Amino acid sequence: MNQPLPAGVCGVRILGTGSMVPERRLTNDDFSRMLDTSDEWITQRTGIKERRVLDLRTQGCSTLAQGALERAIENAGIKAEDLDLVIVATVTMEMTCPSVACRIAGAVGAKNAAAFDLVAACSGFVYALNMAETMVRVGRARTVAVIGSEAMSSILDYTDRTVSILFGDAAGCAIIQADADPTKGCIYQHMGADGIGGHALYIPKRETDVPADDADNPIRLGYLRMNGKEVFRFAVTKFKEVMEDAFAKTGLTPNDVSQVICHQSNVRIIDAAREKLGIDPAKIYVNIDRYGNSSAGSVPLCLDELWRAGKITKGKPFMMVAFGGGLTWASSVWST
Numbered sequence: 303m304n305q306p307l308p309a310g311v312c313g314v315r316i317l318g319t320g321s322m323v324p325e326r327r328l329t330n331d332d333f334s335r336m337l338d339t340s341d342e343w344i345t346q347r348t349g350i351k352e353r354r355v356l357d358l359r360t361q362g363c364s365t366l367a368q369g370a371l372e373r374a375i376e377n378a379g380i381k382a383e384d385l386d387l388v389i390v391a392t393v394t395m396e397m398t399c400p401s402v403a404c405r406i407a408g409a410v411g412a413k414n415a416a417a418f419d420l421v422a423a424c425s426g427f428v429y430a431l432n433m434a435e436t437m438v439r440v441g442r443a444r445t446v447a448v449i450g451s452e453a454m455s456s457i458l459d460y461t462d463r464t465v466s467i468l469f470g471d472a473a474g475c476a477i478i479q480a481d482a483d484p485t486k487g488c489i490y491q492h493m494g495a496d497g498i499g500g501h502a503l504y505i506p507k508r509e510t511d512v513p514a515d516d517a518d519n520p521i522r523l524g525y526l527r528m529n530g531k532e533v534f535r536f537a538v539t540k541f542k543e544v545m546e547d548a549f550a551k552t553g554l555t556p557n558d559v560s561q562v563i564c565h566q567s568n569v570r571i572i573d574a575a576r577e578k579l580g581i582d583p584a585k586i587y588v589n590i591d592r593y594g595n596s597s598a599g600s601v602p603l604c605l606d607e608l609w610r611a612g613k614i615t616k617g618k619p620f621m622m623v624a625f626g627g628g629l630t631w632a633s634s635v636w637s638t
């Protein structure tokens with residue numbers, strides 16, 4: 303971030319997107335051979351049929367983040383040196399230092415970019431995009447790569463059927479840039495957190511991180527622990543609230559938007575919110591059947607698939623909504 307930038311409020315546009323998932327598929331039938339579960343149970347309770355998993359001996363969060371970034375750079379038609387900021391939203395970085403963002407910025411040759419990781423679990427990409435958009439809008443940055451990337455398989459206890467069946471590995475990236483038209487970009491954003499509820503979904507490192515009321519949870523230290531029912535209740539309520547808030551504050555109705563991109567947590571959670579708000583199913587993209595819940599990777603993976611399919615149409619706003627560990631939640635409404 304070493305170039306002089308014009309001060310003042312400008313517009314922001316998405317220049318291009320990219321995504322990457324591992325080649326290896328883990329199907330519900332694979333799980334039923336490993337654990338006491340079935341394709342029927344998983345499909346009915348979650349809508350998931352398969353998810354992708356990395357080969358953790360040689361790959362990790364950075365592998366996917368870099369792949370998504372490279373594809374987005376190509377799609378945006380820019381050079382890596384044009385980037386002045388790279389943000390990676392993740393909870394599954396190989397190392398906290400150096401960050402995934404520093405490693406992949408270095409690997410692709412983004413030598414003019416500042417780089418850092420952001421932790422907001424499944425809300426991470428929407429948090430990061432909101433921050434990046436604000437920096438571009440006020441002239442603190444011109445071209446920014448925002449990535450959500452997760453190697454969820456590195457924090458799953460595959461002996462526990464209640465958690466491991468839900469998640470998969472994936473990354474997505476959006477490259478945004480300053481635009482002369484100030485009406486373009488994020489027209490509304492909201493971010494929230496509830497640290498008191500954080501133990502519904504968490505990754506303890508030490509025994510002391512585990513509260514007494516979760517001591518019987520069989521999942522080991524270093525792995526994702528979850529109270530499924532509590533998260534389900536939180537998610538259904540929060541999803542609806544966050545979407546209602548975004549529609550009310552922008553004055554938009556579900557008819558006015560081209561797409562509502564929801565974090566892919568569970569198809570029942572998405573359907574509950576969609577039904578309560580009366581949103582046309584064609585406007586809520588679902589790919590959880592193919593990828594499971596890829597945490598911060600989920601929203602940008604959907605965005606990339608929709609972007610490349612021409613579903614993010616010019617002149618029509620679209621909305622992104624996520625919730626997750628922390629607990630956290632976020633929305634971002636864009637005018638295109």
Ligand code: COA
Pocket residue numbers: 338339340343344347348424463464465467468503528530531533534537567568595625626627
């Ligand atoms: N296969 C078969 N049975 C399973 C199972 C599996 N993979 N996982 C749990 N079960 C069993 C339970 O042990 C329980 O058995 P019991 O009745 O004998 O005790 C039964 O199925 C019902 O479990 P329950 O936890 O009540 O199921 P559920 O309907 O609440 O569905 C989730 C479980 C995890 C799918 C659901 O709670 C959920 O989606 N929660 C939100 C998770 C989420 O989105 N997390 C990420 C947020 S970003």
